[in-house]
Amino acid sequence: MSTLRVTAERLVVLEHPNADALELAQVGLYRAVVAKGVYRTGDYAVYVPEQAVLPDELIEELGLTGKLAGSKANRVKAVRLRGELSQGVVCRPTALADTDLAAAAERGEDFAELLGIVKWQPPVPTSMSGDVVSAPDLLPWVDIENLKRYPDVFEPGEPVVLTEKLHGTCCLVTYVAATGEVQVSSKGIGAQGLALVEDGRNLYWRVVRAYDIPAVAARLAERLGAERVGIFGEVFGEGVQDLTYGVSARTERPGYAAFDMSAMVGGRLNWLAATELLDGELPLVPELWRGPFDAETVLAHAQGRETHSGRELHVREGVVVRAATERWSPVTGGRAIAKVVGDAYLTRKGGTEYE
The missing domain is CATH 3.30.470.30 (DNA ligase/mRNA capping enzyme)
Known part of the structure; x- marks a missing residue:
């Protein structure tokens, strides 16, 4: 597994080919499906990668209740949404409402601890x-x-x-x-x-x-x-x-x-x-x-x-x-x-x- 870091990232927003109400927010070479009109290319947002486990409060705030993976429906996992692969979650949590995300991205700041996000640990048979x-x-x-x-x-x-x-x-x-x-x-x-x-x-x-x-x-x-x-x-x-x-x-x-x-x-x-x-x-x-x-x-x-x-x-x-x-x-x-x-x-x- 790679290391878990929850960071601010500059987005490139692309058209979703199969859904009028959705778009693709690209971080590096990852793409996450987002609601249309929320972000524009050049905006900064928080990127939560796969294998991240989110606290219940954040799941509810982001409208992800019942939509994540695992027995507790709290783990970020790659999914296909209207035919497009979505890896990770792009968001702007209220806990970071006063944070300059562009500056945080420049510093490479990790928000995992602040947001209560931890890395999923697989079971050991x-x-x-x-x-x-x-x-x-x-x-x-x-x-x-x-x-x-x-x-x-x-x-x-x-x-x-x-x-x-x-x-x-x-x-x-x-x-x-x-x-x-x-x-x-x-x-x-x-x-x-x-x-x-x-x-x-x-x-x-x-x-x-x-x-x-x-x-x-x-x-x-x-x-x-x-x-x-x-x-x-x-x-x-x-x-x-x-x-x-x-x-x-x-x-x-x-x-x-x-x-x-x-x-x-x-x-x-x-x-x-x-x-x-x-x-x-x-x-x-x-x-x-x-x-x-x-x-x-x-x-x-x-x-x-x-x-x-x-x-x-x-x-x-x-x-x-x-x-x-x-x-x-x-x-x-x-x-x-x-x-x-x-x-x-x-x-x-x-x-x-x-x-």
């Missing part, structure tokens, strides 16, 4: 949980921001690589060269600096042993002269999420595909190309395209059917795009990496979003 221990040496995964929110992460024409985003759960493995210790965690648990105690019933540890990931990490640590190596992969299949890729996670060898890796060398963290270092060692997420960055090309690749199974069994979750040469991005203050999620995936029925 029993097979993905377990006893935990402190893991200060764990190499964590990073939150990837959405390209639609930050379209300037990449320069036009910059060489990039697109890989398919698989719908599963992120497995973090850290190998400590000096001791041979292996730390295994999930994205959510790892973000707390914790690792899972080994348990044969735990999904992540089953994957780690089934694919002998520690042995792969040990070989890479020796090759790179690294103190620690982190391997990050997606665990998927029936019993994990609603998209299965034709695999059952209940078998001895659940679905797994590595998508990234890092190494601590000389006390410095380096992000490395999994496709180069792990090819032939572990299954990899499919590479879909590489070439000069163009936003429309990336958005187009996020749509369609999955390719991992080789049978196009269901919708594609989306894509991850990263700079062909690893670099830091001043736009996000982190790695030059972003994601785009497919429209059909966002609006599918009965989807699961376990962490």
